[in-house]
Amino acid sequence: xxxxxxxxxxxxxxxxxxxxxxxxxxxxxxxxxxxxxxxxxxxxxxxxxxxxxxxxxxxxxxxxxxxxxxxxxxxxxxxxxxxxxxxxxxxxxxxxxxxxxxxxxxxxxxxxxxxxxxxxxxxxxxxxxxxxxxxxxxxxxxxxxxxxxxxxxxxxxxxxxxxxxxxxxxxxxxxxxxxxxxxxxxxxxxxxxxxxxxxxxxxxxxxxxxxxxxxxxxxxxxxxxxxxxxxxxxxxxxxxxxxxxxxxxxxxxxxxxxxxxxxxxxxxxxxxxxxxxxxxxxxxxxxxxxxxxxxxxx
Amino acid sequence: xxxxxxxxxxxxxxxxxxxxxxxxxxxxxxxxxxxxxxxxxxxxxxxxxxxxxxxxxxxxxxxxxxxxxxxxxxxxxxxxxxxxxxxxxxxxxxxxxxxxxxxxxxxxxxxxxxxxxxxxxxxxxxxxxxxxxxxxxxxxxxxxxxxxxxxxxxxxxxxxxxxxxxxxxxxxxxxxxxxxxxxxxxxxxxxxxxxxxxxxxxxxxxxxxxxxxxxxxxxxxxxxxxxxxxxxxxxxxxxxxxxxxxxxxxxxxxxxxxxxxxxxxxxxxxxxxxxxxxxxxxxxxxxxxxxxxxxxxx
Numbered sequence: 001x002x003x004x005x006x007x008x009x010x011x012x013x014x015x016x017x018x019x020x021x022x023x024x025x026x027x028x029x030x031x032x033x034x035x036x037x038x039x040x041x042x043x044x045x046x047x048x049x050x051x052x053x054x055x056x057x058x059x060x061x062x063x064x065x066x067x068x069x070x071x072x073x074x075x076x077x078x079x080x081x082x083x084x085x086x087x088x089x090x091x092x093x094x095x096x097x098x099x100x101x102x103x104x105x106x107x108x109x110x111x112x113x114x115x116x117x118x119x120x121x122x123x124x125x126x127x128x129x130x131x132x133x134x135x136x137x138x139x140x141x142x143x144x145x146x147x148x149x150x151x152x153x154x155x156x157x158x159x160x161x162x163x164x165x166x167x168x169x170x171x172x173x174x175x176x177x178x179x180x181x182x183x184x185x186x187x188x189x190x191x192x193x194x195x196x197x198x199x200x201x202x203x204x205x206x207x208x209x210x211x212x213x214x215x216x217x218x219x220x221x222x223x224x225x226x227x228x229x230x231x232x233x234x235x236x237x238x239x240x241x242x243x244x245x246x247x248x249x250x251x252x253x254x255x256x257x258x259x260x261x262x263x264x265x266x267x268x269x270x271x272x273x274x275x276x277x278x279x280x281x282x283x284x285x286x287x288x289x290x291x292x293x294x295x296x297x298x
Numbered sequence: 299x300x301x302x303x304x305x306x307x308x309x310x311x312x313x314x315x316x317x318x319x320x321x322x323x324x325x326x327x328x329x330x331x332x333x334x335x336x337x338x339x340x341x342x343x344x345x346x347x348x349x350x351x352x353x354x355x356x357x358x359x360x361x362x363x364x365x366x367x368x369x370x371x372x373x374x375x376x377x378x379x380x381x382x383x384x385x386x387x388x389x390x391x392x393x394x395x396x397x398x399x400x401x402x403x404x405x406x407x408x409x410x411x412x413x414x415x416x417x418x419x420x421x422x423x424x425x426x427x428x429x430x431x432x433x434x435x436x437x438x439x440x441x442x443x444x445x446x447x448x449x450x451x452x453x454x455x456x457x458x459x460x461x462x463x464x465x466x467x468x469x470x471x472x473x474x475x476x477x478x479x480x481x482x483x484x485x486x487x488x489x490x491x492x493x494x495x496x497x498x499x500x501x502x503x504x505x506x507x508x509x510x511x512x513x514x515x516x517x518x519x520x521x522x523x524x525x526x527x528x529x530x531x532x533x534x535x536x537x538x539x540x541x542x543x544x545x546x547x548x549x550x551x552x553x554x555x556x557x558x559x560x561x562x563x564x565x566x567x568x569x570x571x572x573x574x575x576x577x578x579x580x581x582x583x584x585x586x587x588x589x590x591x592x593x594x595x596x
């Protein structure tokens with residue numbers, strides 16, 4: 001204690017700061033940085049958890065490059081992204097744009113759109129899976145049957161399965177995007193709109209010349225946020241296709257499901273680690289793209 | 299909630315979360331267009347809630363009525379809930395999820411704000427390095443870490459335990475960043491006054507600074523709790539025995555096992571969804587504000 005009292009104020013501050021940070025720094029080192037390095041190391045090894053770990057250089061990456069399943073999965077993953085992101089962006093913007101103009105029962109309407117965000121992906125994947133069943137089980141096909149429209153094969157069809165799995169993922173994330181868009185719309189100063197009104201500018205011009213350009217940072221945020229979400233899709237796919245994960249015929253299998261199966265079904269740890277490095281690289285590029293776009297804005 | 303990009307929101311978008319709760323900007327006349335707009339948005343909102351409504355409705359139906367498309371059960375029954383809860387497993391999973399989500403939330407509230415506060419209010423050598431290091435972990439996806447975490451858990455005997463499920467999420471860079479932003483608004487004079495009053499640095503943080511950032515703490519708590527309540531991939535990997543499952547993992551297995559008993563699956567889904575929905579309905583305004591704060595400031 002005597003030692004502490006003799007310290008200068010500044011040194012006391014430094015001592016306190018590091019005392020506060022000691023446990024967290026240890027945590028980030030052991031639970032974040034060490035595993036990251038470890039994943040990269042393992043990606044250069046051949047290991048099935050039981051046998052010896054052998055160094056194989058780039059073998060896992062070469063194998064991945066020549067693996068037709070990987071390319072199917074790669075295309076699937078980007079399909080989730082390329083359908084999911086624009087669809088949810090446009091829907092969220094249209095909803096937020098119009099919701100922003102309403103006063104009557106405003107927060108009630110907002111609640112309706114936001115509610116799905118509070119649900120658990122696993123639970124709702126099972127609900128939607130039930131919706132998609134053939135007659136006489138599934139809700140959608142029962143509704144179609146009641147108006148005399150032919151049955152649609154949702155989860156059993158190679159073409160329809162991926163969009164069917166994607167729909168609940170879009171649905172669940174929509175409310176969040178609506179809320180973020182509404183906050184962005186509120187942030188646009190009213191003076192711009194008043195000036196436009198005085199000049200007698202039409203609503204379309206206002207939308208394309210004022211609203212959307214000023215929402216650009218919000219749009220970039222939502223695009224990147226939802227892109228990363230769709231690139232990491234797993235819960236919905238896994239739970240809607242438990243009888244044949246990623247099926248039918250791998251048509252719904254995203255990268256994270258491939259990683260999960262390679263690592264924890266086949267225990268091909270090195271190969272799975274290489275896949276995670278690929279995922280990491282893709283996500284990193286998306287994030288850097290965002291930083292680059294925003295920097296260009298300034 | 300994934301934390302990968304939340305930090306990248308530019309300063310230029312500063313929609314205040316308060317403004318979102320004030321009246322909407324729209325001040326259109328109450329003409330027909332507004333009425334049509336309201337009706338369309340209302341119908342859209344009803345569609346959004348439909349999956350949740352059907353989940354709850356089906357959980358209240360007798361097996362023979364499940365395939366009817368009517369939303370209101372003819373003879374509502376709690377039989378499915380009695381059956382599912384008497385089985386005992388759901389009760390156990392529910393308790394596991396509550397304990398894990400609560401403890402993780404407490405840990406995040408404590409450590410994330412302690413680190414955020416230290417990085418915000420102290421000047422010490424290594425500060426920038428620690429900040430950048432923690433921030434950079436936002437770029438590392440969970441999927442890349444699960445394999446090393448699994449190996450680590452295997453080595454230390456953490457598999458199939460609460461600690462094993464919880465340890466990766468005890469602190470998050472997103473939380474640190476969020477709290478750091480909010481501590482910026484705490485005036486240094488307050489802390490200086492407390493220092494003159496003879497409080498030590500820990501007391502200053504805990505007794506003076508923390509009460510001033512309560513809204514931020516609440517927002518963080520919501521995100522962390524919801525994230526852990528719905529977490530699936532890591533709990534799926536780290537648990538082996540049925541007793542240690544969390545609700546999503548348990549529900550996933552139960553869905554497979556119940557096969558075509560959709561009313562029971564819907565009951566399980568409802569049990570894992572209704573708690574967060576109730577919390578949302580009670581604290582609606584508050585949670586939406588928290589989402590905007592976390593989404594835009596974090």
